[in-house]
Amino acid sequence: MSQKQTSLKAPVVRFAPSPTGFLHIGGARTALFNWLYAKAKGGTFLLRIEDTDRARNNEEAIAAIIDGLKWLELDWTGEPVSQFERAEYHKAAAEKLLGEGAAYRCFLTQAELDQMRIEAEANKTTLRVRSPWRDRPASEAPDNAPFTIRYKAPDEGETVIDDHVQGRVVFQNKELDDLILLRSDGSPTYNLAVVVDDHDMGVTHVIRGVDHLTNAARQAQIYKGLGWSVPEFAHVPLIHGSDGAKLSKRHGALGIEAYRAMGYLPEALRNYLVRLGWSHGDDEIIPTAQLIEWFDIDGIGKSPARFDVAKLEALNSHYIRHCDDKELFERAVHIMPEIPGGHDIAEALARGASGAFRAAIPSLKERSKTLLELIAGAGYVFASRPLAIDDKAAKQMTDENRAMLAELLAKLKSTSTWTAASLEADIRKFADTQDLKLGKVAQPLRAALTGSTVSPPVFDVMEVLGEEESLARIADHAARA
């Protein structure tokens, strides 16, 4: 009955990053929440670039943000909206407010403002600009003096935001200042632009970080001044670094593309990110389709979360394990250009190693937390003889073991079928006849085949490598007869 109209219609949400840097974890989660909400409610997800501040505009950043969203598979409707290109609408709104007396020309100079700020600090109060020009006729201003247009904020009463995450938040109007709508160069500021754009784009729900909470109050006042209805707000808590401090670039906050390069899967990152602040009972592993079914703003908590790589890794390892082999292969190949040593591996693949790499994936994906680990684990596939042997593996190469390998080699040469299963049977039998535990045979064998003491099961390794290569690698370390 008393439900607001907006909640009855299909919602329209947007992600509105400023192009000042790359898409970081916090922004990615905000985008995810918006996208999920749209998907869950049959609404629309829009993208708008908040580039009103030309000094900070950055084409590279815009490209990185779009690239990041695409990688995360968060698709939006239509073309990204450039806020800058809509400046005329923002100005028109400001003029309208000015004409109605809801805004005024302010001739305060930067120096005067700085002075006010210093005084406020000295008095230990917060600066709340209430310009003398609020009630002073513009005719008293010096000729040709530059001016800004300020919103005439109400002096009394309160502005209430019924936030879907924060609850009912009350701001005393006297705490809110007369914010600038149009800069002295005539360009619109963020708070005006957001209101006009969200209105024009039909945005019904604004889901963004809590750092915008006070802006919500100011924006609500502008909506009122313009005679528009205020959208629903949901201010989500911020994500902190593992040390509890704000996740900033200083604290090692990475762009989303860094996570791609570290071998994380987008579905894993989505799963991890959504659980930072949102929950659905005890559920942890939630595929995206299920997220879309379950997601709602109500599930978002109010307290900030810390970013924990270990949990991301655990989730990623799960998604890798359950990822289709072919798909995994393609994803691994796809990130080659952005990983260390990827160039060489790409060349090896081009030279014909891709068949073996594909064959190695089923056993490798069971033990890889990231694509990077998967690729590193496939090192034995890309290596060429004679193999480089690590220290621990070298310790396996005792005279005794080399002699054993020689005997095994002779046995293996007469093997007719070269599959993991038959090799396992053969080698178990061999160990038995030698009165050795399987491990005593498997470890030296692994060292010879992979140059390492850690690898997928040796029998799988042998099948992947094939008969010829396997025998050659064993021969390289077997004692000469």
Add this chain to the structure above:
RNA sequence: GUCCCGUUCGUCUAGUGGCCUAGGACACCAGCCUCUCACGUUGGGAACACGGGUUCGAGUCCCGUACGGGGCGCCA
């Protein structure tokens, strides 16, 4: 400083006055499995910030304290 918000295991969280001697996940420790590493599995340690209320009963409601976070730009 001021306004606003937050505080359950190391971390993410479940919990909406009795079902909680607080549950799950990750991490950690120990055992089992085992050709290594993983996986799996069994078990373990580990939290309601503190102090007052309200109530027959409080992790859950109220107040205060402490600590943490966010805002306080002609940035977004």
